[in-house]
Amino acid sequence: MTDWRGGFVAVDWGMTHRRIYLVRNGTIEDFSQDDLGVFSVPSGGFEAAVAALKARFSGRPLLLAGMIGSEYGWMHVPYVPCPAGLDAIAAGVRWVEPGRVGIVPGLSLTEEGRVDIMRGQEVQLLGLAAMGMLSDHATICQVGSHSKWVEVADGQVLRFQTIMTGELFGLLRRHSLLAPLIGGDVRLGDAFLDGVERGFADGGMGAELFSVRAGVVLGTAAGADAASFISGLLIGCDVRSGLSLDVDGDVAVVGTPALRSLFVAALDHCGRTPRQVERDQAFVAGVSALALAIS
């Protein structure tokens, strides 16, 4: 049996990018990031991409998480149904090379009238549990191009929901009638919080989106605030929807600093004071817990 304690390579392999960590004793000994996301790997090219990783890291064992286990990736690894924790996720790892190259399964949720899926974020959730960051019953907000809001109790992921906030913001910024108005930087300030308040109060973004154009045309709103307002609006809607999981316990926000700070400000504005966890830290704690469970 492979001893993962000698160090292993973990990859968070997303759609457009991958993040590669050399992990030993729960710490990151080497990190790199590139744009070889699953959409950039040519058809039939995953074996070569993984062989290159093995060569680069002297044949250390590999744990691959994220979209690489999806229908767009190397091979489809079945989702583990919620509720699920460390044991179920470890048992769901698909071994491409027994004990040496494994793909982490995602999680699925099926409940009355709603289904959802995640791939990659489950590792961060394991990390938060391993770090002792979770109260008995907590809500976790994982920010990214899609937000995941997750209800966790006693180390088990009970439920979650995905909200396409970051992707929607990107679509509006690149392709919509509002694009010329909202290309600027998003700043944490009054315009952002005004957007948060409107999104959180109502949840419907439709009418507010166009009001940005009307405000700029009529001169009642500053064009420089438009991107911040729209970002706040979408995040306010996101937080409203996410908090509808309705857990009274702690809220933790996981992600990269810039986006995390927006969600933290929005939650704070809505009366919740979340804890914050850096994405890499959560991921590495999670793969380390997983490596221990499968060693």
Place this chain on the structure above:
Amino acid sequence: MTDWRGGFVAVDWGMTHRRIYLVRNGTIEDFSQDDLGVFSVPSGGFEAAVAALKARFSGRPLLLAGMIGSEYGWMHVPYVPCPAGLDAIAAGVRWVEPGRVGIVPGLSLTEEGRVDIMRGQEVQLLGLAAMGMLSDHATICQVGSHSKWVEVADGQVLRFQTIMTGELFGLLRRHSLLAPLIGGDVRLGDAFLDGVERGFADGGMGAELFSVRAGVVLGTAAGADAASFISGLLIGCDVRSGLSLDVDGDVAVVGTPALRSLFVAALDHCGRTPRQVERDQAFVAGVSALALAIS
């Protein structure tokens, strides 16, 4: 003074298309449509485009409505602030050639915490009033790439709000992660009405959008229903927001048949039975009323 009763040309000049009507005695004697929207007219090219119309229609007087009066069009024609009716709109016509070539002004709304604008739809509203289609106090839903929900009383436009539903649907269909799933036809059926119900109940589309992908991946939803569900979801959110204008009177839906039928079905599902008006009919009744007012 020009006698508009001898027949005139009215143009509904949008962003991407224009619709050209030869109108006499309130009826359409000739109609054509082309893709010379304001975004397709080269810089400085509006004089030539209008001269071509005059030549084509033997110098008959011209009434131009829509985005041609915007900052993207021929010249900026100031918005008429709400509340406004036929007299105020007629008084706001900008004469490029006195009495012979006029640009119809749009409407603006400024109220506590919200502003909005329209250009082109105000003509349809005048048409509905002229056709006697409006009860003393009514809600009008004008469907298109943006929906306009309008509160009208005693022939005056009191308030309105714009919702970017059609544009959002287009963005999702062309550019989002859902694009491969929702390229199909939208059909009036259970999936559409399921979407309407969810959108109308909650108003927040974020979590439901991604559920379409999850459902198809997990095999709990039919891929063929995805476009219909998402269309229903967005229209359900739209109707929820539009009806928040909270008028108890009649609702009328104005637009082209295909899109109108979706909004009518959605409103019906939400307990309102709207009247329906064809877009061309409303527009021509509106420009005819306007022509009479300015003759």
